[in-house]
Every structure is written in structure tokens, then in C-alpha cells.
Amino acid sequence: MSRFVPVDRQTGYLLPPSVEDWLPEDHLARFVVEVIAQLDLSDLSMAYAGRGKAAHHPEVLLGLLVYGYATGMFSSRKIERATYDSVAFRYIAANTHPDHDTLATFRKRFASQIEKLFVQVLLVAKEMKLVNLGRIALDGTKVKANASRHRALSHGHIGRIETQLREEVQQLMEMAGNADRESLPDGMDIPAEIARREARLKALAEAKAKIEARAQERFEQEQEQEQEQEQEQQEYEAKVARREAQRKDGRKPRGKEPKPPQGGARERDQINLTDEESRIMPVSSGGFEQSYNAQAAVDVESMLIVGTTVTQQCNDKRQIAPMVDVLGALPGQLGQPDVLLADAGYFSEANVTTCEAAELTPLIAIRRDAHHRPLMERFAADPAPPESTDPLIRMTHRLKTKAGRALYGLRKNTVEPVFGIIKHVMGFRQFSLRGLSSVTAEWSLVALAWNIKRMNVWRAV
DSSP, X not given: OOSSOOOOSSSOOSSOOOXXXXXXXXXXXXXXXXXXXXXXXXHHHTTOOOOSSOOOOHHHHHHHHHHHHHTTOOOHHHHHXXXXXXXXXXXXXXXXXXXXXXXXXXHHXXXXXXXXXXXXXXXXXXXXXXXXXXXXEEEEEEEEOSSOGGGEEEHHHHHHHHHHHHHHHXXXXXXXXXXXXXXXXXXXXXXXXXXXXXXXXXHHHHHHHHHHHHHHHHHHHHHHOHHHHHHHHHHHHHHHHHHHHHHHTTOOOOSOOOOOOOOSOOTTOEEESSOTXXXXXXXTTSSEEEEEEEEEEEETTXXXXXXXXXXXXXXXXXXXXXXXXXXXXXXXXXXXXOEEEEOGGGOOHHHHHHHHHTTOEEEEOSSOOOSSOOHHHHTOOOOOOOSOOOHHHHHHHHHHSHHHHHHHTTTTTTHHHHHHHHHHTSOOOBOSSOSHHHHHHHHHHHHHHHHHHHHHHHHHX
16 A cells, blocks of 8 residues: 555546635735725726727736735746736636736836726725724835846936037048048048938937936925025035134145035936936935835834825925825825824925814824933823924924833834835836836835735634
């Protein structure tokens, strides 16, 4: 008698197999199908004209994308192969095999509708009693763009290339004038060489104009932020005064002379030739990458993402108002958020006022706190409430109370683990699409996949 389980790959099934028998009852793929079945996909379905070959149902394509993003498979080609190789993908696709072109086109074509489906999934979570908006933690993370930073051109480098190309065009024109008297190098076609350089000069001029337009937009935004600009001017004046004092003491100031803040394009301003809407941003691992700044508002109790935005600005200071608008547009049945937690990168007096105006209690760190506070300070009694009605003074007092510190401490235990799981467990570190509107929709798809994955965990609990 054999000690091993028999291995037989030849005998057929006695009865036709059913995809329902392929997965455990609590499998994520089953839950993805169940949730998507509750969504209103009429906008997607009505977009198909019904002519030609029968199309794959939006429910199937959306399910494949959501499960792919939830399990770290973002490539449409890999998802297509998985419908043959993976039992879970085969279950979602109901034994059909949409090709990668169909999946990629669906993801790009219905980007705006996917953002709306994100809200529908939150309503499903509400019906499951998994979310009730109250305390919200906000943070941002840099996500690499679908573009290499080595495909970027700076304003200064464009100027140097333009000078070189104009000199080469002039040289070619002179060679064309002397063509009858001098022999040309073998294989040189002067008209083609001139046309090639003129085309590059035209493309460089367009890139330069876009950089200058961005610089003007940036300068106008800086003009609107008078307080920030005053601080910048004060810092400049302080640097100048400090250097003058060093000279009077007989010491030579170190470093370059400080420059006053000014508008216009700077030499290091860049544009990327692959995805011109992405930006060079510092990343937490060190260095710089061509990236977008993805924002997420996370419910403290359930750790579900309840709002998303994507910005080209590497600084978070101006992201409170857009997220407040997103939260304000959520359906009323989800509840009303009442507290917003954010780190020091979001702090400004204007942001505190914005939260108060939206009936949100702000808990925004004014500065980065030390990791180990003194023992007696930790157990000190709460300070007396201020008599002032100024929102900033009230928030500062709130952050000094035991209850305020405990509440703010929930921030890093809420939103940062979500980003960690999305990047290191789900594996989403780079956008597949290009352009701000497309990556905004893709970030909504990532958040939707995270929410369904999280809802499946809560359902088991």
C-alpha cells in the first residue's frame, strides 16, 4: 500500500467543474466579486455601443483590476496571463480571458468613473457598519511617475542646447554655400541635417515655454501666500545682515551670496519629456525621483481611505483645502468628519482657519515634536483653556492637553501603516498611467482596492 496520495493528471472530472468550487469561502477574490456586484455600473455598461464582437462585461474587467491592485499585480499583461495561471483570477473572470489591450483601455477609458465607484465602495462599507466618518488622519506619500528623471530637461540646459544647435545650423548653412567648392563628408545630407536641428529647436522652444509658464504660475501662487513670502524676505534680510556682521568682524562669509526671492524661470526648473505633468521630488529614501504627491484621508477607526487627491507640489502645506473639499463632497449617509489629524508639513494659520470653517476640529502639529518628552512634562496637568477665540491659539492649547496629544498620536498609527501596506505589501510604488488626471484616477483605484482588501479583513473579524 502506497504511503503517498495518488497523483493522477489524466482522469477527467466525472461532472463538469464549477468555478464556485475553486476557492475557499473567505477568499478575497470572492469578496471582490460580491462587492462589485453591489455597485452601480450602468455608466460603464451604457458606454458600450453593442456593435461588433461581444465585449467583456465591465464587472469582470473592474474585478480583475481591483483584485490585481489588491494583490500587487498592476500590469495588464500580467493580469491577462493570470486569468490562465491563477485560480483566483480565473474565478473573477469566470473562465474568460480578456486580453491586455482590453484591460489597459478599460482602465484608461473609465478613469473618471472609477473615482465615482470609490465612493460607492465606501457606501457598501457603511452598510456593513465598517465606516462612520469622525476622526480623519491626512498624509501624503511620493509615488514614482511612469517616467525616468533622466528624461528631464532643465531650463538652463535647454538654453545651452539651443545655442549649440543654432551654431550647428549656421555651420551647415555655410557648408551648403560652399558645397560647390568643397567636398562634403560621405553620407551628409545638409537639408536633412538642418531640418532635424530646426525640429529640435522647435521642440526645445515649446518645452522652454512650458517651464516658463509653470514658473509664472508658481510665482503667482507665491504672491498669494503673502505670509510665506514675508518670511522668505525676512530670512533673506537676516542672511544679508549676518554676512555683513561677519565682514565687520573681519571674517569672510562662507558660501554664495544670498539672492532675493524673484519670479521667472530658474535655471534648474525642469520638464520631463515622458510625463511633463510629473515633477522632480525628494523621496524619503534619499535623493530625488520623478514623482507625484499622492494624498489620502484615512478613517481612524476602520483605517479605510475616505478621500484621495494627487498633486504636483512636493510640499503638503497647500493640500488641506483640496482634501476638505473632497470630504465635504462625500454622501451625507457616511457621516460627518469632525476631527482632522495632520503632521507639521500641513501647518499654516490659513489651514487651521480652513478646517474651522468646514466645521472640522484641526489637530495639526505646529512643529516636529521630540521623540522622548521629559517625564514630568508628560504627566503635567492640562494648561488652562485660552480666552481667545482665535483658531490657532485654540488649536495650540488643544495639542498641549493630554486628550489632544493622545488623539494626535493616533495619526501615525492610522495613515502611515496604510501607506506602508500599499507600498510594501501590495507593492504599489509607481503609477502605470501618465498625466495628472490619469494618475489621480489610478490613485483612486489603488485606494478602492485597499478598501476592499481591508473590508474583507474586517468581515472575517
